[in-house]
Amino acid sequence: MPGQHPPRPIRSAFVRHVPLLPSFSQVQTGRRHRPHRRRPVAFRTPQGVARPPPVHADELKIDRPDLYWLRAYVAEYARRTPLPDEDLQRLLVAVTEVVTNAERHGAPPIVLRMWTDGARFDPAFVCEVADGGRWPPDAGFGLVPPRRSEAGTCGRFGLWAVRLLCSLVQIRTGPAGTVVRLRLALPPGFGDGG
Known part of the structure; x- marks a missing residue:
């Protein structure tokens, strides 16, 4: 499924909850997502x-x-x-x-x-x-x-x-x-x- 986008509700969740969810590419590649290491200003x-x-x-x-x-x-x-x-x-x-x-x-x-x-x-x-x-x-x-x-x-x-x-x-x-x-x-x- 590389190159394809997730269904619309899932894309919507990624947009609305950026600090809580990894990007779709991170889910596909398995790279770790550590939001606790970023300063809150990064999520503004x-x-x-x-x-x-x-x-x-x-x-x-x-x-x-x-x-x-x-x-x-x-x-x-x-x-x-x-x-x-x-x-x-x-x-x-x-x-x-x-x-x-x-x-x-x-x-x-x-x-x-x-x-x-x-x-x-x-x-x-x-x-x-x-x-x-x-x-x-x-x-x-x-x-x-x-x-x-x-x-x-x-x-x-x-x-x-x-x-x-x-x-x-x-x-x-x-x-x-x-x-x-x-x-x-x-x-x-x-x-x-x-």
Whole structure:
């Protein structure tokens, strides 16, 4: 099978979970993969500007988050899409965590945007939280769970848990601030008239 690519779901897993899985060529050749020897910065999402949200994206500026009303707002928008109820619950937990992080560790303004991406082969519900804060250069972006010694402290599971809840989490930070974009897969056929 040299030269062939793995099936699409497996390729997708490699893209979404880079720090946890070896590359397909490493699986074929049997070379060892030791992610624990790399510094977390090696796994960071590339810095830069994310593709801008579409003009039809729903936008909410957040001054002081009232998490109850924030979840109600997100749920009301998401219920207008074919997002399954189980994924809606995951979305609400993830959005709460990301907005809380933006308030605690980021800087104003905090803006929440939501839209559906009707890409033919990968339809998704997309939610992004942007703020004016920046991450330190060696931040791990929640790519690995906290150590046992950190687990007893307040927090530390936030972005790691968010990555487990969503189909894809993209984090970009730079001089203009930080954008955390959450994607949850929609049922096949959404957006292609099917």
